[in-house]
Amino acid sequence: MNIFSHFQARVADAAKALEAEGVLPAGANIGAVSVEPPRDPSHGDLATNAALVLAKPAGLKPRDLAESFKAKLETGEGVKSVEIAGPGFINLTLENGFWAGLVRAILETGEDYARSDIGSGTKVNVEYVSANPTGPMHVGHSRSAVFGDALANLLDFTGYDVTREYYINDAGAQVEVLARSAYLRYREALGEDIGEIPEGFYPGDYLVPVGKALAEEHGDALLEADEATWLPIVRDKAVGMMMDTIRDDLAALGIHHDVFFSEKSLTEDGDKVAQTIADLEAQGYVYHGRLAPPKGKVPEEWEDREQLLFKATEFGDDTDRPLVKADGSYTYFAGDMAYHRDKFKRGFRQMIDVWGADHAGYVKRMQAAVKALTGGEGELDVKICQLVKLFRGGEPVKMSKRAGTFVTLRDVVDEVGAPSMRFIMLFRKNDAPLDFDFEKVQDQSKDNPVFYVQYAHARAQSVFRNAQADIPELDISREALLGANFNLLSDDFELSLIKRLAHFPRTVESAAHAHEPHRIAFYLHDVASDFHALWNRGKESPQSRFILERNKNVTIARLALVAAVADVLRTGLGILGVEAVNEMR
Structure with a gap:
């Protein structure tokens, strides 16, 4: 039950x-x-702006109209009082019995509490990670991976038809460098002393297995072949093995994609880039012209020449964009346009791309492209994930055991575990830099947010174990809890916690609308804080404890509240892709 939607309907009925x-x-x-x-x-539980919004068309002063609304709302079930505040806001205070009854609603729906259909089955494509398959993923990739996966979970939970997609950059100069680097390791596997890895090649040991696999599969045959023959063979093998590694690393984080889309397929399976340019040209959005030099220091590679340009400025971009390079090959932007056109043709009107911080300057041009390519029907939301800085006890961490030059995603997962890594990556807004300290993430104290939230769920489970031990004859099944006298939940601390639980559906829907899964992490931390406070109150006041051996009715009511807290924590953690543990070890 979303109490805000419930009372929104009541306000609409009053209108x-x-x-x-x-x-x-x-x-x-x-x-x-x-x-x-x-x-x-202190102003109440709910507030509506109905009188302020409707006063002008009604030809009334807002406070006068508010009086009319007050008369309609204060007779409603569960409403304790209605007050008019300021220029015409209407504040509602609800009866304690209404809040107590919410516990029943949560128990009845369980982990479906806060599930929503606001998406109405709308197809949405969430493309995330999409790391170049030139080596193992680094810790920066992990943030966009976790963010994209949690966002996909959130949208799925709120009724969208979600496709999780990974764009494989398996074309272009970088994968050719990868192929040449792997070819060196192939020669090494055949016994050749290759010496130092040349500058500009990929030096990591992660290509050693690729070289060995090529040697086992082809023997020395590739040594006799010219580059035009061996390069595509080595490239495909290297990309394939790198993608296997990436899939394994993502699986360690609990991440699985529905679609792996190959960049190479854009030109190999019919030239979709040429088709995209032709579509834009037919609409008058492509022309031959010259671009002014970039402001500030002009890059060495910039040249003043006539070229094929997309009219990006007509769709909100700062400048028009080249589509073909001087050597006749397509620009990366042209390929990205073709890729997003393909998404649209697959039925996705809503597209979400999750990018790293180094791509922030690319957002306007891609949004302009989607507007042009879809006739304004397609919508592209780009979420930028800022950098992750690693620390150990406050000291920066920069090196990796596996990659040699950076800390890999797998390094972090293996040390701190996927649940801790995922929660910490989401316990900060995606567009804000993140400091990740290995020691703090593994600290078992309230200063570690993932421990704090997981401990709240584990503590809730321990309450039930203790109840079973202290009162063996007490029925603590879900059915028994649903039969509790919820009006016995009248303590201010209990009501405060219930009101926090009431915000969960609204938090879920607002997070889905804004594409901001961090809101769920923040909310769960607040729930955990309220629950820990209520538990600690029982230590100070014996009558406030969850288990009262001499008052089974109160015990059952309080256990029902504990179960509701556990349901909300478990559901929220599930959206984030984090396990809700029953015991802390």
């Missing part, structure tokens, strides 16, 4: 009643009317 009475004009637009938590909790 209809006032329309029928002639207080509001027929067909009054209530689209901008909202029901939100008041900024100051």
